Amino acid sequence: MTLKPFFPPGLIEDLTRAALAEDLGRAGDLTSQAVVPAEARARAVIAAREPGVVAGLALAREAFRQIDPEIGFESALADGGGVAPGGAIAFIEGPARGVLAAERVALNFLGRLCGVASLTARYAGRIAHTKAKVCDTRKTTPLLRALEKYAVRCGGGANHRFGLDDAILIKDNHIAVAGGVGPALRAAKAYAGHLTKIEIEVESLEQLEQALEIGVDAILLDNMPIATMRQAVEMIDKRAVVEASGGVTLETIAPIAETGVDLISVGALTHSARALDIGLDMAV
Template sequence: MTAPWTLPALHVEEAVRAALAEDFGRAGDITTQATIPETASARAVIAAREAGVVAGLAVAAAAFRLVDPAVVFTPATQDGARIGEGDILAHIEGPARAILSAERVALNFLGRLCGVATLTARYAEKIAHTKAKVCDTRKTTPLLRAFEKYAVRCGGGANHRFGLDDAVLIKDNHIAVAGGVGPALRAAKAFAGHMVKIEIEVDTLAQLEEVLAEGADIVLLDNMAPDSLRAAVALIGGAMRAEASGGVTLETIATIAETGVDLISVGALTHSAKTLDLGLDIEIG
């Protein structure tokens, strides 16, 4: 699988620059300055210590480039590719000080995003025999949402909304304050522009029937058992897209997908992904 899109260079540089500033502190990399001659050059590789799915090569490249534009970062694979233990993700060559100083920031970003992509791929594989797509949520690392959602796509998942401003998602608390499903949907339709989709969360079939009477683009079936999900899909009858959510795991996602829902949202894709173990190895000789 290839990368789904290119992360905007402006966002990448802004995030990486902030991470480098945090790591360099006030005096810079004093260990490297103390031990490595300013004129020294080095060659290195970023290699996988375990199998996974690649995401974030451009982010890692930016870390080296921002420390010193003379560093040459050459990918050996591409975002969205599957890698095995020992596989090389990139070759790096240039000023040794810059390579050593940028190493941790580059690996932090790359390992995190590869971890998200890898976990997403595991979920996607579980439901490959169905029409359902696994999608992310807004349970992301603050300020890294676009990066993590990009990684979800690299792993074969789909993106839910990116923020509060790109879609209307009426949840149980909105319904409670608004006075019910009907009032909440009518208010949303009156407010939203013609390009904005409206989704509403329900947790009972009775609420779903109210949604069907009012109309929406997507209905979020929250914490429903498989039998209820099947009944809900039958009631919807293709009138709108059906999304399941709530405590979805690798052990339960296939059963949920087999009920006929279109989407399954999984917060764990981003809030519980394990960083993929990667390392930077200096090539000697």
């Protein structure tokens, strides 16, 4: 799989620099300075302890580069590729102190992003027989949203909004404050520019009917029973993009997809993904 990174310029460098500063503190890696000779060199392999999908190689590479540009980093796989237990992800070679100093930051980024990609791949696999796509939400780790959403893409998922300024998404609390679906949607349409998409969340067929009468780009079916969701898809009849959400699990995503929705948003992809078990093994 070939993926084009969409990180904002400088994000990888800045996040890696901040992570290294957090780990190294004021005095650096005291253990390596005390125990490892300055002239020592090392070879190492980053390998998976369990099956998964790779994501985040650029951050791991950057961690070693920032510690010591002499450290070589050779990827064994590309982001989006699958890895088996024991499978090599990357090979490292260079000054031993530098390899050890960068190890934890590199593995933290890799483990987190591989975990997101791997969980996404599991969800995507459950609905591969349908037209639906699984997508992420804004339930991401603060400051790591672009990275985690990239990892979702590596796992075969799609991205929802990156932030509040991407599009207008009218949710239940907006509707409550605005005084109903009609007032909220009319106000949004009056406010939006000609390139701004509008999506509205509905919880009943009555709310859906109101939204369809006014017109909208996308409709979010929130926590609807499967039978009601199927009725909603028939009512929409391709007049808007249809998204489903609300406590979606690996067990429920397939029946939801089979109703005919276009997208299924799953907050768990980022807020509940377990880090993939990845380690660095040294061969001095």
